[in-house]
Amino acid sequence: MTKTNRSVERSMDILETVSDLGVCTLGFLAQQTALPKPTVLRICKTLVDRRWLSQSKNDKRYRIGPRFPRMETTPGLIDALVESGSTAIVELSAATGLGVDLAASIGEGRLEIVDTTRQFALHGIFPDCVGYRPSPFRSALGCVFLAALDTETRVRCTARLAATLTGSDRAAAMEFPRKVDDIRTKGFAVREKGYWGRAVDYGGVPTAISVAVRSGDKTVGAISLVWLAEQYETGTIVEKYLHRLQKTAQVIGAQLAAEHPQLLLPSM
Amino acid sequence: MTKTNRSVERSMDILETVSDLGVCTLGFLAQQTALPKPTVLRICKTLVDRRWLSQSKNDKRYRIGPRFPRMETTPGLIDALVESGSTAIVELSAATGLGVDLAASIGEGRLEIVDTTRQFALHGIFPDCVGYRPSPFRSALGCVFLAALDTETRVRCTARLAATLTGSDRAAAMEFPRKVDDIRTKGFAVREKGYWGRAVDYGGVPTAISVAVRSGDKTVGAISLVWLAEQYETGTIVEKYLHRLQKTAQVIGAQLAAEHPQLLLPSM
DNA sequence: AGACTACGTTTCACCAGGTGGAACGAAAAT
DNA sequence: ATTTTCGTTCCACCTGGTGAAACGTAGTCT
Known part of the structure; x- marks a missing residue:
């Protein structure tokens, strides 16, 4: 059977959490996904670099960024x-x-x-x-x-x-x-x-x-x-x-x- | 400086390609992202498992799946x-x-x-x-x-x-x-x-x-x-x-x- | 029919890349 | 002043990801 990629799974966990719950701190994401903070930090940095996530300047909370692909089909x-x-x-x-x-x-x-x-x-x-x-x-x-x-x-x-x-x-x-x-x-x-x-x-x-x-x-x-x-x-x-x-x-x-x-x- | 995660970057390359161009074959994705086919296959399988991508049964082409997070804000x-x-x-x-x-x-x-x-x-x-x-x-x-x-x-x-x-x-x-x-x-x-x-x-x-x-x-x-x-x-x-x-x-x-x-x- | 091409998939030895516990300084709460 | 919690850095470890090569199959040309 074909293997899967753990890092990609983790990134989806993070993005789904932010998408579902809105703005999130690093610590909260680590807790939700049951991942160590350094791991979450690295993945979030990768996502922020590509603007799939964005970060407010003062507090460092994450939210969905402007480059996250958007789909808005009128159903039907x-x-x-x-x-x-x-x-x-x-x-x-x-x-x-x-x-x-x-x-x-x-x-x-x-x-x-x-x-x-x-x-x-x-x-x-x-x-x-x-x-x-x-x-x-x-x-x-x-x-x-x-x-x-x-x-x-x-x-x-x-x-x-x-x-x-x-x-x-x-x-x-x-x-x-x-x-x-x-x-x-x-x-x-x-x-x-x-x-x-x-x-x-x-x-x-x-x-x-x-x-x-x-x-x-x-x-x-x-x-x-x-x-x-x-x-x-x-x-x-x-x-x-x-x-x-x-x-x-x-x-x-x-x-x-x-x-x-x-x-x-x-x-x- | 904080490191970034290569696998996550690659998964974003793939998702952006499918989102931009619509339905894609494995080979086409490999060519667009300049990645070897087995790598694309494993990442796509990971995405398909979570329904971020879906695959038609006959041809194996990939498209955005039903669980891909959707954002539909009325602007303003x-x-x-x-x-x-x-x-x-x-x-x-x-x-x-x-x-x-x-x-x-x-x-x-x-x-x-x-x-x-x-x-x-x-x-x-x-x-x-x-x-x-x-x-x-x-x-x-x-x-x-x-x-x-x-x-x-x-x-x-x-x-x-x-x-x-x-x-x-x-x-x-x-x-x-x-x-x-x-x-x-x-x-x-x-x-x-x-x-x-x-x-x-x-x-x-x-x-x-x-x-x-x-x-x-x-x-x-x-x-x-x-x-x-x-x-x-x-x-x-x-x-x-x-x-x-x-x-x-x-x-x-x-x-x-x-x-x-x-x-x-x-x-x- | 046979040769050929292109497809998605499997295998496997290799080792770079990701990992996460521990420690850090800064900021906020107590 | 003390404690807690935050995001971040460090680095030795080793696993999880890698990709060249090979495979089976389906479809297309000669």
Whole structure:
């Protein structure tokens, strides 16, 4: 049987304690987890270095930090979106001959691909993309989704994401505000040069154009037309199929509103 | 300088990758983190055992699991509640001679204490409670807050919390549905016998009665009157001060609605 | 069919990395 | 002034984590 890692278990004990009980002192954590204080100190220092925990300056108490990964899925949205959208994306895919991805909001301005019509044999691109979370600022899906949010929400999400992301994702976050107006007027987004997600795994380099899916006054997700970069120019696809893509997004949004009105209500 | 723990760093690398990119294979994780596959396998197995990651049966791909700690704070609510409520709780505390705690919703049916009037010299109880997250089902604050939510939200939060919590918190979660009606008709809650949070650190055993803070049609938090158990009977305090406690909760809710109406709007 | 590749997993000798009891100085409570 | 509790440092010990190599299997190419 595969072994497990004791240090990782201990770090989870500590994080669960802080997450459950809120702010904690070192001694209290040592007592709760039944670990010696030096061990807790070292693990907490590791977590603080990465901002998974943060420490107030005066007292040294620990609390959950700004870089701790956050998940805020509206419960049921993913299932509802798949239910309302799967036939529409299949029809769009058949009509265009291209792959179609459907992505749902998972909170904080992030998306997760929840359904796709991609087939390697038909489209020549990596098909196993369900569950994948496209980059918020570099992918077509991410950009068009953020651009479709109301200004206040977008600013908040952009700020939080910029604080969390690193490397070229962070750089893209800084550039993003300058791109928003362009995306909004054009009504669609394309992926940033140099960003391919994990499509390099196999298959050719994919290109995509994406539009947001809005339901009521809420932005609930986004859909993409995806094709092999070497086969078609982006301009050609936009000219031929953008209107149909936008139409499909509207249909999905309307159907979601009709079938699952409770998802669009306030939650608190 | 204090050392750090390499295994913990590696586990954070893995969790951040899965959180950022979504579903990942073992090999992909090994490549992203630049770690050997057996190392990634052992760490992932540790995380899967605790449900911080989960694995689909057919393909062995990893995704964030159901027990990964979730944080869903409405941004700004804590600050707004402190701003709208701090003078009101000071007045209540002065009028009653008891400690008063103010707690804010942090999502998923959880609360965090955001302000308090407790002073050890005056009330004889542990004063450093700000940041503390009372038990959802065992504390007075937690129970009254959950009971005040609309039925649908309460059922969803109860289910999710029951899946996450362990030990006596879990047992209390199973009992909770039977207590809801009683709390709603009485209009306040008391803590479960045997639950004292961390008050045992020092000071005497505290007792508390709590009421929910509602603003518009949303339940945004809760407030408590807290005293030393050996000094007064619960019945006495209820008789003398419950009405005043409820009045304070109403005042805070109304003030929050007046000063921060945007917090009560839908967010997506 | 056979060759090949890529996957997740097991093994095991090695030793770096993590460990924790003891001791420390500082701060707070008594 | 005394005691307690806090977070932190030290360091000898040795276990728990490591990772190259090998394995079985599943799927893909020729």
